[in-house]
Amino acid sequence: MIDDQTVDYQRLYDLLAGSDSVVVVCHDNPDPDSLSSALALSVVAEQLGVGTVTIAYGGAISHQQNRAMVNALDIGLTPITECTLADFALVAFVDHSIPGRNNSVDEEMTPDIVIDHHPSEEVNGQYVDHRPNVGATATILTRYLQAYELELDERLATALLFGIHRETLSFTRETTAAEHAAASYLHSLADHSLIESLSNSVFTCETLSGIGDAIANREVRGSCLVSSLGRIHERDILPQAADYLLKLEGVSTTVVFGIVDDNIQLSARTNNSQLHIGELLKNTFDEDGSAGGHHDMAGGQIPLGLLGPVDEDDEVATDLLNQSVKKRLFSALDSWAES
Known part of the structure; x- marks a missing residue:
């Protein structure tokens, strides 16, 4: 009880x-x-x-x-x-x-x-x-x-x-x-x-497309996977994509992020018992926005203004932002693995 x-x-x-x-x-x-x-x-x-x-x-x-x-x-x-x-x-x-x-x-x-x-x-x-x-x-x-x-x-x-x-x-x-x-x-x-x-509620077309984009845009290093969806309208695509990608053979940690309105939203999952993904996201992003969560699931959001303005149609700026977030995530994951 x-x-x-x-x-x-x-x-x-x-x-x-x-x-x-x-x-x-x-x-x-x-x-x-x-x-x-x-x-x-x-x-x-x-x-x-x-x-x-x-x-x-x-x-x-x-x-x-x-x-x-x-x-x-x-x-x-x-x-x-x-x-x-x-x-x-x-x-x-x-x-x-x-x-x-x-x-x-x-x-x-x-x-x-x-x-x-x-x-x-x-x-x-x-x-x-x-x-x-x-x-x-x-x-x-x-x-x-x-x-x-x-x-x-x-x-x-x-x-x-x-x-x-x-x-x-x-x-x-x-x-x-x-x-x-x-x-x-x-x-x-x-x-x-x-x-x-x-x-058994059905996926919306945008959710299905978002999961497809997460698969296509994935970057894997060791057992860690990070993927960006760019601009999206349905924030809830992110945790669904993070859950789905965790099923990939050899992957034990996933982080999926996207731009929703004026924020970068993140969703993370792990089945690695040694990693507290909530603490990792908090330590990585909490000073810029808010992030954290449980041992095996976490999320966060970062105001776009803190990382520089990104026009909705500016693909170059969006790509640079995606690379910046991915770099920070993999750096944090690498530091954890080495500790």
Whole structure:
């Protein structure tokens, strides 16, 4: 079971029950773990009598599975650009913890509530439940539903179970006993046919083309692969391409990056147990933007302005930028291998 002996469930209960409004903020481009966790916390807030509950997100919902999940489970979302956080009595972060890092929140603000499983330093808030030893934030929110003995319907059970499935790659990545315990609790109520349907959501044409570009543009050195997609519109192509390329024989680490709007977005994967890819990305790029993540999966973004302006039609400048990012990545990977 999840290790929650030091968690003060009553404190969050009292905080929510005494509030008239809360905005639950997902990380940018929210995935199923973030979406299901936000839905769960919003349900907890509603059942505790909070009058106004809003789920906000930054970025876009471009991954075909994420769009299908939002539509099938009727998850009400509001772009963060249409919210004024100061209008809410409480601001809650789920599946992320640091303002301005992988979220569209001013880095000077401090959230009231943080519930997250990603490795991070100096997490602040009135109420913080930070468990990097757990495989999914949806697992933690499932425990809150159990602790409060609140009603759990098919919609929420399906969302949470799908969130755990996706975050752990069907219980094959960073899975702990807590995920199995949560899945056992959710299993009887969840709609398994819908979970199967969501898991088999079809690729968009751009996603398929992006994965093809990642294959064509790959550069491999030893067991490490780096690929650039140039300018793309769907950020979620990157993690899908990084996952796909990790299947290449002889490759144990992949990093795929592309230009999305005014940022370079990166997604990395590794099955090398000796490499902490989140720490490697953080050490390489965090001073320029924000980067980091887990032992075997990570991401980051760098504002284009820090590396020089790149006109959308300037192929030479884009190529130079691609070579610069690749050089930094391979240099970092080489340094790690030599250490």
